[in-house]
Amino acid sequence: MLPLVLFDIDGTLLRTRGAGRQALDVAFLALHGWADATEGVHVAGSTDDAICRDVAARFGASWGAQKSEALRAVYSTELVRLLAPPERTEVLPGVAALLDALSGRAHIALLTGNWRSGAEAKLGAAGLWERFEWGVYSEDAWERDGLVPAARLAAEARGLVVGEVIVIGDTVADVRCARAGAARVVAVETGFCSPTDLALARPDLQVTTLADGLGWVVAMVVGG
Ligand SMILES: [Mg+2]
Structure with missing residues (x-):
């Protein structure tokens, strides 16, 4: 054992260097039109779904698994792009x-x-x-x-x-x-x-x- x-x-x-937050901001802007979506939202030690729920609350919107799934696809693509330079x-x-x-x-x-x-x-x-x-x-x-x-x-x-x-x-x-x-x-x-x-x-x-x-x-x- x-x-x-x-x-x-x-x-x-x-x-x-903030790539996760940056990729989330890109995804929220693309899918929901929210600019600087994660500003002021506590991200360290949270979970991505809880962050999304907190962001949505900031904009007076509800959040659920389906919205997370759609956002995740855009986020992941953007994150891979941001992390392409090795120095990131x-x-x-x-x-x-x-x-x-x-x-x-x-x-x-x-x-x-x-x-x-x-x-x-x-x-x-x-x-x-x-x-x-x-x-x-x-x-x-x-x-x-x-x-x-x-x-x-x-x-x-x-x-x-x-x-x-x-x-x-x-x-x-x-x-x-x-x-x-x-x-x-x-x-x-x-x-x-x-x-x-x-x-x-x-x-x-x-x-x-x-x-x-x-x-x-x-x-x-x-x-x-
Ligand atoms: Mg940590």
């Missing part, structure tokens, strides 16, 4: 080394508020998509707190017998969703929350980067 390590994407594995995507320090270190010692999966197509576009641009066999996405739970239970079910459906579950993420929302799913959590300071805010959320382990914290994270995962 191996532990299950669930990786957030934005701010944890990579950064795309930055893989964060220690990611490859940590994935190597956990290989064979833990089940690895994604836990992200991205739609699956967005996750594939971002990780594909970073050369990391092939490192993850499966994951849970915005399609699996509109609220982030539902993602760890969704990951447990997805692991079971794949026939995996999972021990402890550990979330690695960069926001207070990652710490909260880990707690909601009875998982342990590593907070990394390479993303969208200040070190102070992360510390106040009381993660089990907090590291400046996955490179600096590599030994600690591996010890936590394999040491139980």
Whole structure:
């Protein structure tokens, strides 16, 4: 029985210099005529479907799965276009080394508020998509707190017998969703929350980067 390590994407594995928000704005303008649609909407630690719902509320509109599906198609195409220049995507320090270190010692999966197509576009641009066999996405739970239970079910459906579950993420929302799913959590300071805010959320382990914290994270995962 191996532990299950669930990786957030934005701010944890990579950064795309706002490409996700930019692609959403393009899609909202194209399909709904809303300019600067995501302005003032909280995106870090949210899910893509929840972001859309919040954007729609800003414009006095309702939102649902069908609208998400149509928007997702435009968004994904735009995101792939924005991420074409290699310099747009930055893989964060220690990611490859940590994935190597956990290989064979833990089940690895994604836990992200991205739609699956967005996750594939971002990780594909970073050369990391092939490192993850499966994951849970915005399609699996509109609220982030539902993602760890969704990951447990997805692991079971794949026939995996999972021990402890550990979330690695960069926001207070990652710490909260880990707690909601009875998982342990590593907070990394390479993303969208200040070190102070992360510390106040009381993660089990907090590291400046996955490179600096590599030994600690591996010890936590394999040491139980
Ligand atoms: Mg993140």
